[in-house]
Amino acid sequence: MSLDGVAGNREVVAGLWRELAHRPSHAYLLAGPRGVGKSLIAKGFAHGLLCERTLGPGFCCAVESCPVRTTPPAGRGRASAAPRCACCDGCVQIAAGVHPDFNYVARAANRSDVLIEQVRVLIDHLGVRPARAPRRVAIIDDAETLNLPAQNALLKTLEEPPGATMIFLVSDNERALLDTIRSRARPVRFAPLATAEVAAILLARGGLAADRARTLARLARGSAGRALTLAGGDAPPAIDLLKALSHARTLDFDGAQALAQEFFGARDQAADNFELIARLLEEMLCYKLMATEFDEADSATAKLMAQLAQELDVTAIAGLAERALAAREAIDSMATSRLQGEQWWMAAGAAIRGE
């Protein structure tokens, strides 16, 4: 993975490559929010450390061009039937999950945690000399789900790492790890992705209009994983919410009730829609305060946001955004979503009228 393949956190990734080149540690903890690419990047480091053609960030396998990486083979026995590519043998074996010096451990789909048996198998492997590469590389994904015995088993390996090994722990909740584990792995912290970065990832996948990608990205709270999940669902109603808001001047209680039913009737939908309206309002605030342009400035969504930003004053926009986030949190703690919706729409009507 050349660095070009990474969306966001480029400085973090570049910094780790520099460190690996100069003073590598035996263990790293890749920590940060879910869905920002930590696992993908950890696998990229494995390629970079085990590639047999070009070591380091310029390793020969790329997600975009490697069919082995884009469509992993169903099982170990089928590896030989995997699609061919121009990657070196080392990279192909990593991608196919059969490299003798690479271990990838993660929580199985039907399990709530990484099992101690998986950790024991890994530890046994790490104790054996590497078969074809200068070192062994292991990734422990979902590390926050390692239970106490599993963490304790791992601890010994981290305390006295076998000669040529490098372990990447990947976690979206580092506080779930023992202090003793964390203190033995150098931390590498990832940040949420910017909305534009998430939108770019969605667009690169194809099949989405720019406006929709942008809306999904707004909703994703910095997580490409969440955005991709959302992309498989119904289109978020950004434009409908904005239209309703632009007509809120004449909104009475019956109207607010109807809109609450439409946008906030079901709990999940309500949480997403409150998040969405908060993000839209925050963008309007930036537009108004700092004269930032909207992305896709020609889109209907952007035009409506610009119009609303003219009509509302800064306090009103900020107040409605804050109310929307408070409503989302209230729904998370089991408040009635439709009631939150009614109250929000009544507040929106008042704000538009300048009350």
Ligand SMILES: [Zn+2]
């Ligand atoms: Zn390679």
Ligand SMILES: [Zn+2]
């Ligand atoms: Zn390949």
